[in-house]
Amino acid sequence: MFEIDRRKFLVGAGAATATSTLVAAPHVARAAGGKVVIVGGGPAGATAARYIRRADPSIEVTLIEANKDYYTCFMSNEVLAGERTLDSLKFGYAGLAKAGVKVVHDLVVGIDGAAKVVTTQGGQKFPYDRCIVAPGIDMAWGALPGYTAEAAEKIPHAWKAGPQTALLRKQLEAMPDGGVFVMVAPPNPYRCPPGPYERASLVAHYFKHHKPKSKIIILDTKDAFSKQKLFEQAWAKFYGFGTANSMIEWVPAAKGGKPSAIDVAGMAVQTELDTIKGAVINVIPAQKAGKIAFDAGLTEGNWAPVNKATFESKKIPGIHVLGDGSDAATMPKSGYAANSQGKVTAAAVVAMLKGQPAPTPAYVNTCYSIAGADHAFSVAGVYTFDAEKNAIAEVQGSGGLSPLDASEADRKREVQYAQSWFRNITADIWG
Amino acid sequence: MKKSIFGRLLPVVVLVGGASMASTAWAQAGAEMLANTCAGCHGPDGSSNGPATPTIASLSTDYFVMSMKDYKSGKRPSTVMARIAKGYSDDDIAAMAKYFQTKPFQRPGQKVDADKAKAGKALAKKYCESCHEDEGRVGEGVGVLAGQMLPYLQYSMVDFLSLKRETEKRQKAKFDALVKDLGEEAFQPILHYYAGVK
Numbered sequence: 001m002f003e004i005d006r007r008k009f010l011v012g013a014g015a016a017t018a019t020s021t022l023v024a025a026p027h028v029a030r031a032a033g034g035k036v037v038i039v040g041g042g043p044a045g046a047t048a049a050r051y052i053r054r055a056d057p058s059i060e061v062t063l064i065e066a067n068k069d070y071y072t073c074f075m076s077n078e079v080l081a082g083e084r085t086l087d088s089l090k091f092g093y094a095g096l097a098k099a100g101v102k103v104v105h106d107l108v109v110g111i112d113g114a115a116k117v118v119t120t121q122g123g124q125k126f127p128y129d130r131c132i133v134a135p136g137i138d139m140a141w142g143a144l145p146g147y148t149a150e151a152a153e154k155i156p157h158a159w160k161a162g163p164q165t166a167l168l169r170k171q172l173e174a175m176p177d178g179g180v181f182v183m184v185a186p187p188n189p190y191r192c193p194p195g196p197y198e199r200a201s202l203v204a205h206y207f208k209h210h211k212p213k214s215k216i217i218i219l220d221t222k223d224a225f226s227k228q229k230l231f232e233q234a235w236a237k238f239y240g241f242g243t244a245n246s247m248i249e250w251v252p253a254a255k256g257g258k259p260s261a262i263d264v265a266g267m268a269v270q271t272e273l274d275t276i277k278g279a280v281i282n283v284i285p286a287q288k289a290g291k292i293a294f295d296a297g298l299t300e301g302n303w304a305p306v307n308k309a310t311f312e313s314k315k316i317p318g319i320h321v322l323g324d325g326s327d328a329a330t331m332p333k334s335g336y337a338a339n340s341q342g343k344v345t346a347a348a349v350v351a352m353l354k355g356q357p358a359p360t361p362a363y364v365n366t367c368y369s370i371a372g373a374d375h376a377f378s379v380a381g382v383y384t385f386d387a388e389k390n391a392i393a394e395v396q397g398s399g400g401l402s403p404l405d406a407s408e409a410d411r412k413r414e415v416q417y418a419q420s421w422f423r424n425i426t427a428d429i430w431g
Numbered sequence: 432m433k434k435s436i437f438g439r440l441l442p443v444v445v446l447v448g449g450a451s452m453a454s455t456a457w458a459q460a461g462a463e464m465l466a467n468t469c470a471g472c473h474g475p476d477g478s479s480n481g482p483a484t485p486t487i488a489s490l491s492t493d494y495f496v497m498s499m500k501d502y503k504s505g506k507r508p509s510t511v512m513a514r515i516a517k518g519y520s521d522d523d524i525a526a527m528a529k530y531f532q533t534k535p536f537q538r539p540g541q542k543v544d545a546d547k548a549k550a551g552k553a554l555a556k557k558y559c560e561s562c563h564e565d566e567g568r569v570g571e572g573v574g575v576l577a578g579q580m581l582p583y584l585q586y587s588m589v590d591f592l593s594l595k596r597e598t599e600k601r602q603k604a605k606f607d608a609l610v611k612d613l614g615e616e617a618f619q620p621i622l623h624y625y626a627g628v629k
Contacts, residue, residue: 051467309457336471343467362460364468364518366511378511382468382518387457398518402510409589410510413483416582417472417510420484424474 032353033058037118037128039108039292041065041093043072043335044323045134046429047342048349049101055350057100062126064118066107068092070430071161073192074335075422078370080158080169081202082210089161095431111296113316130318130349132311133298134338135290135325136160137191140302143286144184146262154264155281159191171280172203177211179279182269184259185220189303190287191324191333193226194369194379199282201231201371204239204247216248217276219259219269221286223252226332227369227379229404234371259283289325303327308392309385310348310358311341320345331383331392337365339425361385363392368418376414377402462526465519469527478537483582486575488534493572495528508595536568538578543627551624554617558609559625562601567625573602577628584622592618 036052038045041063049063071089078084093103106120111131118126139157141148147155158168172181181203185196200216207214225231235241235248251257251271261270268277288294288302298304298313304321305314311322322328322345323338331337340363348358363383370376381399383392402414466477469487473479477488487495501507502516519527555567559576563569567576576584590596591606592615598606609617 339471340468343464347464359464360457360460362464362468362523364471364515366472366515380511380514382515384460385457395518398516399514406510413586414510416483420479420482420580421472423480423482424484425471427480428470428475 032056032350033060034129034353035060035062035127036130036132036349036353037126038063038132038134039111039118040134040136040290040323041067041070041096041103042134042136042323042338043425043429044136044338044342044345045132046070046093046096047339048132048134048320048322048346049096050099050429050431051343051346052350053100055346056353059350059353060102061100062102062104063093063096064104064106064108064120064126065093066105068105071165072335072422072426073159073161073195076158076161076165077195077199077202079161079165080172080199081206082169082173083202086161086166086169089165091426091430093430099431108292109295111292111298111316111319113296113319116318128318129353130320132320132322132345132349133293133296133304133313133325134323134342135293135298135304135321137287137324137333138290140286140288144259144262144283146264147283147285151262151264152283155262155267155283157284158282159195159284159287168280168282172206175211175214175279178213179211179215180277181207181214181216182276182278182281183216183218184262184269184281184283184285185218185222185225186284187221187286189329189333190284192367193332193334194231194367196284197225197227197231198369198371200248200250201234201239201369204235205372207247208239214247217278218248218250218257219271219276220250220252220257221259223254227377227401230377230401231369231371233404234375234377238372238375287324289321293321293325300327308390309344309361309387310352311345312348320349328392330394331363331365331381332367332379334365334367335425336367336421337363339429340364342429366421368414368421370415370418374408374412374415376411376418377406378414378418459520459522459526462530465523466527466530469531474537476534477531478534479580481541481580481582483580483586485580485583486536486578487531489536489570489575490528490531491570491572492525492528492532494570494574495531496524497572499524499528506597508590536575536578538629540629541578541581541626543581543623545627547620547623548627549620549624551620551622554609554613555621555624558605559621561605563625566628568628573599576625579626581622581626584626585619588618588622 038049049061052061069090069092079086097103106122109121110119156164156168158164239247256273259269268275293299293304298315304326306326311320313319313321322341324333344361351358365381368378379401382395386393473487479486499516502512563576
């Protein structure tokens with residue numbers, strides 16, 4: 001049974017022929033069998049698990065995830081605004097277990113690509129025929145002086161949902177009216193490109209109704225951001241942006257917005273020119289692939305390079321890396337992209353286990369942002385595989401942003417579609 | 432609400448063709464691969480959990496193809512679908528249409544106004560049933576209304592009545608008759624009725 005949700009807000013990222021060395025089986029559709037071990041139960045890993053089982057139940061799929069529950073980062077800005085409970089972002093693994101996935105709650109500490117064995121902290125060993133690593137992101141601690149894992153207990157990043165989200169919400173609730181909320185926006189590339197700006201919008205919405213004298217300052221390491229014109233239009237409409245009384249101030253790098261250090265004790269952000277104090281500070285730091293991707297030797301720079309048709313690692317054969325931790329540009333690091341890549345990877349893995357070439361991939365991203373009451377907009381992308389460049393290429397003439405001149409009715413519809421997206425994609429991922 | 436055996440069996444009867452994942456070189460993506468890209472918004476295998484995004488499972492291939500082409504050309508208004516439809520070729524759309532036609536329209540039920548739904552049933556019989564047969568479960572060249580998401584049905588109605596979306600000739604005659612007899616507000620009970628069909 002469904003409730004028609006009246007929420008005003010939403011939240012809302014040369015190996016092309018790697019399979020040619022495999023001998024194609026001459027006969028049709030036999031069961032693949034084999035063992036697949038998946039490391040990480042976020043949107044990318046959980047989708048891959050579900051879709052492999054769907055395609056071929058003869059394949060034994062083990063998903064190893066440290067946490068009993070996953071809190072989606074998408075929609076967590078709604079929690080910060082008080083429009084949604086943290087619990088509504090929580091998804092367990094019973095649905096995957098029901099689909100025949102063996103779910104193991106343990107932390108993977110090693111992947112031996114030569115012996116094809118995954119090892120956990122609990123001392124378990126899982127041999128595999130193909131391994132899928134969905135490492136997610138880690139904060140690049142140290143990139144911004146003063147901002148450490150310990151500092152995040154006082155100045156949250158809230159860029160992985162869960163306790164960090166609860167902490168930032170608590171701080172925003174406790175902040176007196178007239179306080180200044182300072183947000184540091186990260187350098188590219190990072191998880192959920194429009195996310196920081198949606199967060200500013202939703203916090204502004206909360207302030208507008210509960211602490212109207214408060215201000216938001218976004219200190220940015222960049223000079224431009226995702227859906228910028230749409231956000232600025234919404235900020236002008238709802239929060240006085242562009243006037244002397246704007247609730248939101250965005251300071252780009254070119255105007256001295258780039259932070260140089262975080263002063264945790266003084267509750268301040270230092271830039272080249274200034275020290276900006278905040279009653280509440282949210283630092284969204286630079287990011288990199290999750291730790292296991294580094295430990296397993298799957299990275300180059302901050303991310304894991306992959307064949308874009310199969311998501312097989314370019315560093316270690318037999319291991320696929322997908323989602324936010326892979327270098328799957330031009331797709332943004334979004335929940336939809338992770339879900340889409342999970343399906344492409346699943347199809348590739350099933351084919352490869354049968355000794356067949358991976359099928360032609362198709363990928364999509366759709367990402368909604370809610371910026372004010374009954375006001376949302378989206379970016380969409382439809383992609384195909386460019387074998388020559390090993391690139392995920394956007395189909396020319398497709399995709400793009402909601403129009404700037406969309407009607408209020410359409411902005412309102414996009415809120416409802418955003419809420420629908422959340423329900424449907426989480427059902428598609430975790431069941 | 433009456434449940435027709437015929438209506439329940441129909442999706443099985445119309446099962447056609449399968450999705451082929453086979454590909455040579457980097458050919459067109461297979462039907463299932465293409466269709467899977469829709470699930471993030473429209474739900475697993477095209478059955479939506481709502482509240483607004485419509486279920487696309489079980490749609491007739493004619494209606495699916497027409498919808499995508501009209502989104503693509505801008506003939507049919509949309510928020511995001513025009514941008515997405517432009518990413519698929521006619522062959523892609525045909526393959527997706529075939530795939531989704533074979534998938535069952537899941538109807539777990541959604542919250543509707545019971546009084547409106549009751550009033551809507553009689554109106555639907557008079558003004559809608561000739562095309563939207565079997566309580567709106569059948570969609571030969573038209574949308575499947577039974578159990579479709581209520582906000583989506585309401586958006587569609589707004590688009591038809593404001594002439595942003597083209598009404599087919601027979602549809603227009605029925606719409607005009609309903610508006611003439613009972614006024615535009617008479618659409619609401621009908622939509623509640625169809626949304627509530629399980």
